[in-house]
């Protein structure tokens with residue numbers, strides 16, 4: 001243990017400070033990592049690793065769920081000798097390059113090749129859309145993709161247990177717009193409490209359909225199904241709001257695990273891995289684990305207002321062109337809020353998001369920090 005530490009110290013002393021910027025040093029480091037990986041693999045895999053990755057391909061399957069090394073893939077046509085059975089565990093080719101986004105997400109279209117007894121993911125098609133969030137500071141990638149190629153994001157909230165909180169909804173709306181996914185708001189557990197008035201008041205005027213549901217009485221489930229037909233939809237929201245229950249309500253043949261919400265109403269994080277389900281009536285749903293916070297990516301503070309259509313609409317009349325609508329005089333947005341033309345809750349969300357973007361930049365400075373000199 002002690003010895004290791006000394007070694008590491010020596011190494012860091014021996015290297016020039018900016019060794020990572022020297023391309024050939026970085027390359028040789030990568031190569032040795034690659035060699036180490038090869039040494040650990042069985043013979044068949046070594047053979048495979050020496051074949052080139054295809055430069056162009058037609059996807060032949062869709063990712064259902066995955067870990068770092070493995071992916072469950074639904075193949076469009078069953079491979080030879082595997083009749084009818086279409087979901088297959090595939091090895092993920094470790095040479096597929098991971099950029100700033102997660103390499104794989106449920107919904108990704110992939111190209112799978114048979115190599116001996118194994119099926120291997122050899123290519124990933126460019127994403128048409130993504131639902132993504134800023135990854136935690138300890139994750140390998142900067143942007144965690146929760147779901148790929150979805151047409152719709154159903155932001156699920158509940159009337160109560162857990163309580164209705166617009167803050168996360170507003171963030172999901174931004175993530176949906178930024179990722180090219182159309183949002184709908186689903187307010188579940190109508191059997192426990194009526195629809196919170198602000199749900200319709202705030203979101204319908206900005207063009208977000210609001211659907212009230214109950215998995216207990218079945219209310220609204222048909223309406224939800226009609227939105228989803230022929231599409232791929234992500235279910236996302238706080239833990240315990242009933243995402244997995246909605247999935248079971250949409251297709252009772254599915255056995256999706258759900259759990260009681262704890263007495264404090266905080267939910268229990270029953271779903272731990274995002275997964276795509278193919279339901280009847282040509283509906284594909286990606287169920288995701290409940291989250292507490294959604295860090296926004298690729299958005300600068302001055303862009304935030306463009307994700308709040310009702311704020312952007314009034315902003316043109318502000319005295320200052322670069323008005324942030326927080327402290328400036330003659331701000332048309334603040335005036336519209338006090339006249340009730342912009343809901344106070346949305347304006348509060350706008351300010352919270354603006355403030356958090358500034359602090360997120362401070363919390364995760366390692367990500368985009370200019371190189372120390």
Ligand SMILES: Nc1nc2c(ncn2[C@@H]2O[C@H](COP(=O)(O)OP(=O)(O)OP(=O)(O)O)[C@@H](O)[C@H]2O)c(=O)[nH]1
Nearest residue numbers: 215240241242243244245258259260269270271290
């Ligand atoms: N009363 C009532 N309870 C519901 C409804 N929908 C879900 N529940 C209950 O809420 C609890 C949580 O439901 P889940 O479907 O596991 O919630 P989830 O959003 O998938 O939670 P995570 O997987 O942790 O993100 C379970 O006890 C469900 O039975 C509903 O419409 N009405």
Ligand SMILES: [Mg+2]
Nearest residue numbers: 243244270271
């Ligand atoms: Mg769940």
Ligand SMILES: [Zn+2]
Nearest residue numbers: 318323325331
């Ligand atoms: Zn303003």
